[in-house]
Amino acid sequence: MPPHSQAAPSPASSHVLVPFAVCEDPASRQALRQLDLPNLDALLQSLLPQGVLSIPPQSPTLAHERLWASAHQLNPLTPAWAAWHAQRSGLDPLGQWAWAWITPCYWQVAQAQVTLSDPNELKLSAPELQALLVSMQPYFAEDGIELVQVQHPTKLPPPLLPQMPTPMPASWLAKGEVFRSSDVFSSTYVSLERALDQDLTPWMPAHPTLRRLQNEMQMLLYTHPVNEARSQARRPTVNSFWISGAGALDGTSSSNPSSTSSSMQYAQDLSRPALQGELQGDWQAWGEAWRALDAQTLAPLLAKVRSAQAGASEPHAPHRQISLTLCSAFKSNTFSSGNVSAWSRFKRVFQPSATVRRHALMEQL
Numbered sequence: 001m002p003p004h005s006q007a008a009p010s011p012a013s014s015h016v017l018v019p020f021a022v023c024e025d026p027a028s029r030q031a032l033r034q035l036d037l038p039n040l041d042a043l044l045q046s047l048l049p050q051g052v053l054s055i056p057p058q059s060p061t062l063a064h065e066r067l068w069a070s071a072h073q074l075n076p077l078t079p080a081w082a083a084w085h086a087q088r089s090g091l092d093p094l095g096q097w098a099w100a101w102i103t104p105c106y107w108q109v110a111q112a113q114v115t116l117s118d119p120n121e122l123k124l125s126a127p128e129l130q131a132l133l134v135s136m137q138p139y140f141a142e143d144g145i146e147l148v149q150v151q152h153p154t155k156l157p158p159p160l161l162p163q164m165p166t167p168m169p170a171s172w173l174a175k176g177e178v179f180r181s182s183d184v185f186s187s188t189y190v191s192l193e194r195a196l197d198q199d200l201t202p203w204m205p206a207h208p209t210l211r212r213l214q215n216e217m218q219m220l221l222y223t224h225p226v227n228e229a230r231s232q233a234r235r236p237t238v239n240s241f242w243i244s245g246a247g248a249l250d251g252t253s254s255s256n257p258s259s260t261s262s263s264m265q266y267a268q269d270l271s272r273p274a275l276q277g278e279l280q281g282d283w284q285a286w287g288e289a290w291r292a293l294d295a296q297t298l299a300p301l302l303a304k305v306r307s308a309q310a311g312a313s314e315p316h317a318p319h320r321q322i323s324l325t326l327c328s329a330f331k332s333n334t335f336s337s338g339n340v341s342a343w344s345r346f347k348r349v350f351q352p353s354a355t356v357r358r359h360a361l362m363e364q365l
Contacts, residue, residue: 014304014322015264019064020274021326022365031283033359035290039298041354043324044361046305047335052364055330060188064327071264080247082173095249098180103171104132104238113199119169122236128226129170139216143209145176178209179246189246197279205243217241269293308337328365
């Protein structure tokens with residue numbers, strides 16, 4: 001996959017993945033029922049549902065994260081996205097080292113739990129990020145961890161950092177054997193998207209080196225000049241870091257770093273508005289994002305479906321698999337093209353309206 005472009009869908013296959021198509025808040029579901037989404041309605045009328053897949057609420061990865069990782073031949077429970085990025089950016093061409101993303105962040109400490117605030121809200125400048133890196137790097141190096149400054153992550157599209165909310169917060173790559181999974185200290189390094197506004201206790205690193213390093217960084221950051229300046233300006237400060245996308249490919253990645261590894265398109269439009277809706281209870285931006293997604297992403301997909309249906313009657317015409325996957329946090333449903341029997345086409349004449357059908361299918365998520 002080219003490092004700075006979306007995965008180009010294969011001409012014989014097209015699959016759009018929509019995270020946060022449905023959210024848990026009942027207000028979001030009510031807002032969804034009020035939306036006019038003609039292309040989504042037409043797709044759900046034309047494609048065949050493959051069935052709802054559910055995962056446990058305590059899962060370390062969200063439904064769309066599992067599907068996106070699987071599409072790139074990564075472990076769906078513990079996808080090593082940092083190692084994947086390091087391989088494709090030329091830092092680790094053979095995929096031999098263990099890597100992680102290190103993201104400066106703010107932990108909100110309450111009496112009962114510790115939660116992670118959205119790192120995007122920090123809006124760290126390049127000089128601030130560089131100053132933090134210079135101060136923190138020696139401590140990481142003492143534990144055999146090399147921090148690597150890469151192209152500013154806010155400029156990278158989802159294929160490079162697909163688990164993160166967009167825009168992606170400022171992060172560093174970290175290389176070290178401590179991030180390689182082991183039976184002794186097995187940690188689940190969940191994505192920022194999974195950890196936001198959640199109790200962090202289940203997701204804390206198990207390795208004593210990383211726990212000590214987090215404690216040391218909290219003390220270092222408490223009086224750091226960057227934070228002192230931000231406090232005086234009444235801006236949010238940095239008091240810790242988050243580890244995500246950790247692990248190693250162990251030389252087993254079968255895909256060529258320079259080639260396309262997935263025909264799935266990640267529709268990121270709803271991610272940030274969904275997060276804002278969950279935190280603020282305002283679903284207007286999410287609804288507007290749904291309308292934009294319907295017009296800009298689902299309209300071309302519908303055109304492919306209709307083109308495939310028109311060409312299906314031609315002799316020796318190749319079958320083009322076209323799919324749409326809608327996700328909530330812990331459920332997904334894929335709708336795919338396929339051969340529809342005459343009886344099925346006849347039954348569709350008596351189906352409810354497209355909008356009513358959409359409402360019913362969304363309620364399953």
